[in-house]
Amino acid sequence: MRSYRSLALSLPFAFTLACAAPAQSAEPVVNVSEPYVRLVPPSAPATGAFMLLSNSGNAARQLVSADSPVAKTVELHTHLNENGVMKMRQIKEIGIPAHGETRLKPGSYHVMLIDLKAPLQEGDGVPLTLKFDDGSVQKVVAPVRSIASTLPAAHAPAQMKH
Numbered sequence: 348m349r350s351y352r353s354l355a356l357s358l359p360f361a362f363t364l365a366c367a368a369p370a371q372s373a374e375p376v377v378n379v380s381e382p383y384v385r386l387v388p389p390s391a392p393a394t395g396a397f398m399l400l401s402n403s404g405n406a407a408r409q410l411v412s413a414d415s416p417v418a419k420t421v422e423l424h425t426h427l428n429e430n431g432v433m434k435m436r437q438i439k440e441i442g443i444p445a446h447g448e449t450r451l452k453p454g455s456y457h458v459m460l461i462d463l464k465a466p467l468q469e470g471d472g473v474p475l476t477l478k479f480d481d482g483s484v485q486k487v488v489a490p491v492r493s494i495a496s497t498l499p500a501a502h503a504p505a506q507m508k509h
């Protein structure tokens with residue numbers, strides 16, 4: 348009788364553990380697509396990485412940090428219009444609304460690659476590691492692309508105000 352009771356108690360417990368396991372593996376809810384890095388002249392010390400972040404979860408998520416082996420420093424940036432002048436500002440996080448998306452693009456949110464270790468060539472693949480506030484990590488490779496100069500990018504050295 349005693350062993351039967353112990354088995355009956357332990358079965359639901361084991362079942363609960365098995366069900367909880369997938370949720371604990373931090374399945375990423377943010378999908379990273381269309382990543383690219385802006386081609387800059389070989390003398391440029393920095394450039395920006397852009398991408399589309401799509402959140403399939405029920406809660407808002409934040410991109411909290413990024414890293415790349417091609418740059419000594421990687422920061423999250425946005426552009427702000429201050430008295431008619433577009434300036435870049437470092438920010439702590441980039442939000443992605445629940446069941447929504449945030450596009451990192453020239454003139455807006457971007458991942459700033461500062462102090463490039465070597466000049467980037469068009470077509471190079473730049474590895475990026477993106478960390479989110481739920482602890483999930485996404486690794487992508489962003490191709491280097493030239494962007495038409497008509498786009499509001501403002502990554503010229505004169506406007507690098509960190």
Ligand SMILES: [Cu+2]
Pocket residue numbers: 395424425435436457458459
């Ligand atoms: Cu920037």
